[in-house]
Amino acid sequence: MTARKIVHADMDAFYASVEQRDAPELRGRPVVVAWRGTRSVVCAASYEARRFGIRSAMAVVRAERLCSDAVFLPPDFPRYRAVSRLVLEIFKRHTDLVEPLSLDEAYLDVTENKTGLLSATEVARTIRAQVLEEVGLTVSAGVAPNKFLAKIASDWRKPNGLYVIRPQDVEDFLPPLPVGRLPGVGKVTESQLEKIGVRIVGDLRGRTLQELEARFGRHGVRMHELARGIDESPVLPDRPTQSVSSEDTFPEDVLLDHTEAMIVQLADKTWTASRKEIRVPRTVVLKLKTKEFRIITRSFTPTVPPSSCEELTRIALSLRARVDLDRRQLYRLVGVGLSNFSDPAEQQAQSTLFE
Template sequence: MTEDVIRKIIHIDMDAFFASVEQKDNPELKGKAVAVGGGGDRGVVAAASYEARKFGVRSAMASKSALKRCPHLIFVNPRHSRYKEISDQIMAIFHEFTDLVEPLSIDEAFLDVSHNKMGLPSATAIAEEIKRRVKEETGLTASAGISVNKFLAKIASDYQKPDGLFVIKPKMVESFIEKLSIEKFFGVGKVTAEKMHQIGIFHGKDLKKRSLLELTRLFGKNGAYYYNIVRGIDHREVDPHRIRKSVSTENTFLDDIRNKEELKIRLEELVLDLYRRLQRTKFKGRTINLKIKYSNFEQITRSRTVLHEITDYKEIVELSNNILDQLELTDSIRLLGVGVSNQIKPNEVVQLTFDF
């Protein structure tokens, strides 16, 4: 670990946030297996309580599959405005300790407490106090990870969930990472992990043996990232002004879809969800992005850019369908996604483009 400046970074991650909010607001759900999402044949689990997770229920799982694993599972419709309300409370607590707060989503954030408002020398004491305040003011539990950079703090927050607190101190970094299974590395997905396994990389110590040149050859631009993080190097700063670059939603179908007419029906359902997310986040962009994954796992993305900010639901449907109409589908579809990106900057001159 070769950071020039030792920072104190905390990653706070709420425990099963959506499901926990529902259990808090409805005491009858406390201690029960709860899934937030649609319970129909085509429904998808958005979040699962820890009681449900014991049965293998996970987010993004088809509701039908979730019920097979947990027949007594209780489905609850999501209440995004309520989640946002509680998220605002939690973020306000974070800001009492530092202005360097970088939200990653509605229920997690990085905090740089190297120079905190309370003048406390211990990041651990700050994390403990934040957890206490969150529990006291919202009734919910959070897990905290503490270390010298963002990569390590995020790994640490997941280490003793739920209601956990784990510290990776500077002197622990090297040995901790060497023992860490490659699947636990933030930024290493399932496909990459399988590729690493094929070449004998199972833990950090295996990854550390590979040269920068070899990792770059095997994994492209991500090779340098893997080379650095296995040595505990992550110079990314906590950015309180990080700008959202896009809003999107997607769905993996229970059964592959083979014709465009059915695909358009599914697309309109997705656009409705996207529109709600745009309203909630107040995000406005000028590019519509369509993502398709075929049954053979080949993935394509197509986009269309217009001169103005896209805010109208019907326009999103029309633009999305126009993109779909121009596609020649080569196989049945297992996943469909749609999103909006490309915010217009002040005083920016925009040209109309069609990116195919």
């Protein structure tokens, strides 16, 4: 079997870069794309804004405090979507195996490419040049034998960079990485790993499959593979989004009554993420994990898709009333999701049908 050649392409500070491209007076200035509001989060920050410590998903109030001179602009998703479509067309000149992850990033399987270029690195270089030339934006790219390494690689020389991890480089590249760079290893897993003396991928490699599985279940098995550079997941072209969700573990287990602040935060994140989709979701899902790791989900499908973050939040909070466990039950994790995506036009047709 020949090694696969995967490219991960990631537009640099995408929404902010589109704004700067279209308004020359914004170039070189800190630009933050976000809805204003006490509960809003940053959708994108230009590299000038990042110098002040502003990051996407940060609370807007905090971003304002970090840089009061920044230009705050509300997101214009129809425009970003149009630009995204042009970029996608460029990708598709090179391979049909393109899996968009969001408006600004995609995986490409270029093991075989359509243009006769001799290497995956050449393909990535050409794509970067074409996007700059035809769309006027920079895109960073990573080339590697699988998806997870390609994603790490695209981040390696950001912004406007290209980084290649060849199959023979994997053995040297992986061990010094902090475990947090592995997909699925968030703050909580990271601190659990740190407690058992695992900080870098090299440490993780020293642990047996049995130990990791006993501690982390299926996630442990996955970490054991990732630590060895193994990731067989295929590039799936045009896979429509089934759901968008965010979840988080509490620093300490809490009662159901004390989940409100976290639900409000997660609803905000999920709402913002869902706006990046071309299709519109209708079902709201609340997920809880008990102290004993039992997973509970409750969902609600309103007749009309939720039309604001406030509405999503209200539904998510109200779904708690349908959790019928003991009031003293403790929970370790909560999640808010949106699913049941369909085309806006299709939904309109459906609702007329039932009127």
